[in-house]
Amino acid sequence: MNRRLVAVGLALAAVTLTGCSAGSGTTTIPAVSAVDPKPAGAQDAAGVSQPAVQNCDGLLASKRPLSPMPKPGAMPASMAGIVARGKLVVGVDQNTFNVGFRDPFTGEIQGFDIDMARAIAQAVFGDPNAIQLRAVTSDQRIPMLQSGDVDIVVRTMSITCDRKQQVDFSAVYYEATQRVLVKKNSGVAGMDQLGGKRVCATKSSTSLSKIAQFSAKPIPVQVADWTDCLVMLQQNQVDAVSTDDVILAGMAAQDKYTQLVGPSLGAEPYGMAIKQGNEDFLRFVNGVIEQVKANGGWANSYTKWLGGLIPGTTPNPPVPQYNG
Amino acid sequence: MTITSQRTGTGQQRDSGQPGTGMVNQVTSLARTTPGVLSGLALLLIVVGLAAGVFSAVGVQRRSQALDDLAARSGPLSVAAQEIYSRLSDADATASGAFLSGGLEPAQDRLRYENDIAQASSALAIAVAAHDPTDVTRDGSPLATLSRQLPVYTGLVETARANNRQGLPLGVAYQREASSSVMTGQLLPAAKQLYEDEVTSVSADQDRAGSFPVLEILVGLILLAVLVVAQVYVRRHTNRVFNVGLVAGTLAAVVSLLWVSVATFGVIGDVSASRDEGSAQVDVLAKARISALQARADETLTLVARGSGAQYEKDFATKRDEMNAALDSAQSKATDSGVRDVVTRARDNVKVWLDAHGGIRKADDSGDYANAVKLAVDPTATTGARVPFDKLDQVLRGGIDQTRKAFNDRVGAANGGLGGTVVVVVLLAVIVAVGSTAGIWQRLKEYR
Numbered sequence: 015m016n017r018r019l020v021a022v023g024l025a026l027a028a029v030t031l032t033g034c035s036a037g038s039g040t041t042t043i044p045a046v047s048a049v050d051p052k053p054a055g056a057q058d059a060a061g062v063s064q065p066a067v068q069n070c071d072g073l074l075a076s077k078r079p080l081s082p083m084p085k086p087g088a089m090p091a092s093m094a095g096i097v098a099r100g101k102l103v104v105g106v107d108q109n110t111f112n113v114g115f116r117d118p119f120t121g122e123i124q125g126f127d128i129d130m131a132r133a134i135a136q137a138v139f140g141d142p143n144a145i146q147l148r149a150v151t152s153d154q155r156i157p158m159l160q161s162g163d164v165d166i167v168v169r170t171m172s173i174t175c176d177r178k179q180q181v182d183f184s185a186v187y188y189e190a191t192q193r194v195l196v197k198k199n200s201g202v203a204g205m206d207q208l209g210g211k212r213v214c215a216t217k218s219s220t221s222l223s224k225i226a227q228f229s230a231k232p233i234p235v236q237v238a239d240w241t242d243c244l245v246m247l248q249q250n251q252v253d254a255v256s257t258d259d260v261i262l263a264g265m266a267a268q269d270k271y272t273q274l275v276g277p278s279l280g281a282e283p284y285g286m287a288i289k290q291g292n293e294d295f296l297r298f299v300n301g302v303i304e305q306v307k308a309n310g311g312w313a314n315s316y317t318k319w320l321g322g323l324i325p326g327t328t329p330n331p332p333v334p335q336y337n338g
Numbered sequence: 339m340t341i342t343s344q345r346t347g348t349g350q351q352r353d354s355g356q357p358g359t360g361m362v363n364q365v366t367s368l369a370r371t372t373p374g375v376l377s378g379l380a381l382l383l384i385v386v387g388l389a390a391g392v393f394s395a396v397g398v399q400r401r402s403q404a405l406d407d408l409a410a411r412s413g414p415l416s417v418a419a420q421e422i423y424s425r426l427s428d429a430d431a432t433a434s435g436a437f438l439s440g441g442l443e444p445a446q447d448r449l450r451y452e453n454d455i456a457q458a459s460s461a462l463a464i465a466v467a468a469h470d471p472t473d474v475t476r477d478g479s480p481l482a483t484l485s486r487q488l489p490v491y492t493g494l495v496e497t498a499r500a501n502n503r504q505g506l507p508l509g510v511a512y513q514r515e516a517s518s519s520v521m522t523g524q525l526l527p528a529a530k531q532l533y534e535d536e537v538t539s540v541s542a543d544q545d546r547a548g549s550f551p552v553l554e555i556l557v558g559l560i561l562l563a564v565l566v567v568a569q570v571y572v573r574r575h576t577n578r579v580f581n582v583g584l585v586a587g588t589l590a591a592v593v594s595l596l597w598v599s600v601a602t603f604g605v606i607g608d609v610s611a612s613r614d615e616g617s618a619q620v621d622v623l624a625k626a627r628i629s630a631l632q633a634r635a636d637e638t639l640t641l642v643a644r645g646s647g648a649q650y651e652k653d654f655a656t657k658r659d660e661m662n663a664a665l666d667s668a669q670s671k672a673t674d675s676g677v678r679d680v681v682t683r684a685r686d687n688v689k690v691w692l693d694a695h696g697g698i699r700k701a702d703d704s705g706d707y708a709n710a711v712k713l714a715v716d717p718t719a720t721t722g723a724r725v726p727f728d729k730l731d732q733v734l735r736g737g738i739d740q741t742r743k744a745f746n747d748r749v750g751a752a753n754g755g756l757g758g759t760v761v762v763v764v765l766l767a768v769i770v771a772v773g774s775t776a777g778i779w780q781r782l783k784e785y786r
Contacts, residue, residue, distance in 0.1 A: 043475070044475050046475075046486065048486075048490075049486070049487075049490075051490055051491075051494060051515055051516070051519050051520045052519055053511065053514065053515045053519060054514065054515070054518035054519050054523070101704075101705045103705070105645075108507070108510075108644055109507055109510070110507075111506070111507055111508075115507040116507055116510065116644070117440075117505065117507075118437075118440065118441075118502045118505050118506070118507065118509055118510070119440065119441055120440050120441070121438070121439065121440025121441070121708075121711065122440070123644070145705075146704075146705030146707075147644070147645070147707075148644065148645025148646070149643065149644040149645045149646050150645065150646055151646060154646060239511065239514075241507055241508050241510070241511035242511055242514075242515070244508055244511065245508070245511045245512060245515055268501070268507070268508045269508075
């Protein structure tokens with residue numbers, strides 16, 4: 015106690031002697047505004063590069079299926095790499111509800127695309143589970159094919175002239191169309207009303223370049239995965255999402271306050287992508303697509319996964335085009 | 339200071355011209371007389387003696403203040419900052435991991451996450467309370483980021499959880515946003531900065547508390563010099579060898595100097611030990627632990643990303659190397675067998691964990707995802723990563739507690755070493771002043 019008093023006295027003396035004075039001032043409480051969290055990699059996509067090749071002949075035509083189709087376990091020699099591994103490595107999505115998504119209850123990736131991929135594993139190995147599903151983002155699809163990290167990509171991938179120069183595509187296995195998803199109370203009825211508004215799509219997707227091209231001049235916003243777009247829509251960071259109807263329908267199913275609006279903005283034919291120069295495998299895959307369409311597998315999978323999302327009855331599967 | 343030994347005049351030359359200069363001359367001539375010099379000396383001794391006392395006491399008091407800061411401010415705040423950093427790292431690893439296993443998250447994982455957030459928030463409140471409001475409100479300051487973004491993080495995690503409960507893949511997207519954008523992007527860098535700032539201020543307080551007592555020794559020596567000069571003068575001019583008052587004052591000055599020196603050097607030793615045996619080791623062990631927690635989060639996130647997690651795996655390797663480097667550093671800084679034992683046990687568990695990690699990667703890369711997840715999160719998996727990781731965390735926590743106790747003990751001992759010094763210094767300064775004055779007064783009386 016005494017020591018304290020003395021200390022205080024001395025401290026006062028010292029302060030007086032050295033001529034210091036304690037700083038005094040008032041603290042103003044600054045106005046602080048919230049900083050929205052953003053999905054990793056989300057950014058305004060200024061200057062989206064447009065596809066180098068816009069038009070080409072025979073866009074949707076692929077190689078004719080192998081005839082006769084080999085039985086499981088009797089693959090052509092050129093597919094020996096896949097056979098030796100014992101597993102088909104497939105690049106898929108784990109974010110797109112009911113097309114390729116991870117079921118939170120089971121932790122399994124499933125959906126329409128996954129059924130298609132498993133059909134190929136079934137045809138190669140006689141076992142739909144002889145498969146390794148690797149989640150890839152839109153912009154990883156082509157690099158991962160080219161590096162050989164995946165054998166095939168089955169991930170809502172639209173066939174375009176530009177991509178066709180980098181990878182081979184199977185025959186069309188699903189026909190999607192690009193549309194727009196908005197909040198129900200937004201009053202927006204189509205892309206025309208989105209001039210100057212922020213519209214979301216994944217990086218390197220065809221949807222993103224279409225948004226950038228649109229005459230009403232919406233602001234394209236790019237993200238890594240499709241669900242990131244729904245997150246940003248829910249967080250009021252974008253005004254709309256524009257991509258393939260099947261992807262948007264999966265989002266609308268997860269958020270009842272959103273709806274698909276407007277007419278089709280263009281066809282998005284899905285193909286399975288394979289590294290170039292694997293003609294036997296490409297023909298084999300086309301054969302499997304024919305089989306799945308013929309044996310009702312395609313229709314069953316559509317009914318199971320997409321029937322509840324997309325209005326109308328189960329459509330007929332796409333008609334394949336071949337040119338060699 | 340020069341003191342003339344000349345016995346100059348008792349002569350009084352008055353200048354009646356100018357009253358001002360007359361007065362000055364009167365004073366200067368008075369000062370040249372022996373009684374004048376003696377009075378001057380007495381005054382000088384009082385001033386120097388008291389000033390020496392005050393400066394020594396202030397020096398000791400400052401040191402004591404630095405020790406108080408170490409014990410009551412920077413020390414505890416560095417603990418709080420470390421708590422924030424490690425708890426947030428753990429919360430992130432736990433919350434991401436809960437999405438891995440599929441189905442409902444295990445109750446103990448949820449509890450662990452909740453406890454992490456509770457503890458981090460509480461430590462954050464302590465850190466905020468201890469800092470100036472401007473530190474908290476300045477944009478970009480670690481405390482501003484932490485206090486503004488932690489609620490955002492927890493909000494996103496709860497949104498993720500709500501979506502997950504409905505079986506919607508949207509939940510994972512919210513979790514990803516929470517983890518990569520808010521936690522990894524903002525909270526963890528801010529927590530790291532805060533921790534480093536607090537470690538720096540511990541070190542600064544240690545520097546202050548352990549500084550060489552230049553001021554105290556200097557003023558002590560000056561006082562002694564003045565006392566010696568005074569005694570020489572008194573002896574020459576009054577024919578007495580010793581002057582009791584001045585001798586007593588000198589003794590008091592010597593005792594004061596010795597007392598301050600002994601106490602201060604004791605403190606310097608203790609402070610240095612608080613660094614070597616305490617804070618330096620706490621720091622490396624804490625770094626090892628936080629790197630381990632973040633590596634664990636990366637291990638989990640690699641699996642959550644499912645095939646596109648190469649970046650997380652790369653980050654895992656970085657954190658693993660940081661952890662190993664911190665453990666090496668802890669080994670070389672260890673000052674007792676307890677800490678060496680901690681490092682040895684930590685390394686044993688690291689080895690088992692890294693083997694398990696190799697198994698996880700192998701399973702995942704070969705397509706056996708279910709097994710990879712099991713190895714990563716299931717506590718019953720025999721070659722799994724969870725058990726060795728939890729053990730490692732426990733061992734490192736124990737090591738941190740142990741070295742922090744050494745730090746606290748040493749700082750406590752240092753603070754005890756200064757106890758009473760200020761009072762003693764002040765009392766001795768009074769003795770110096772009173773003794774010298776009394777001694778000189780005695781001589782001065784002879785001139786009356």
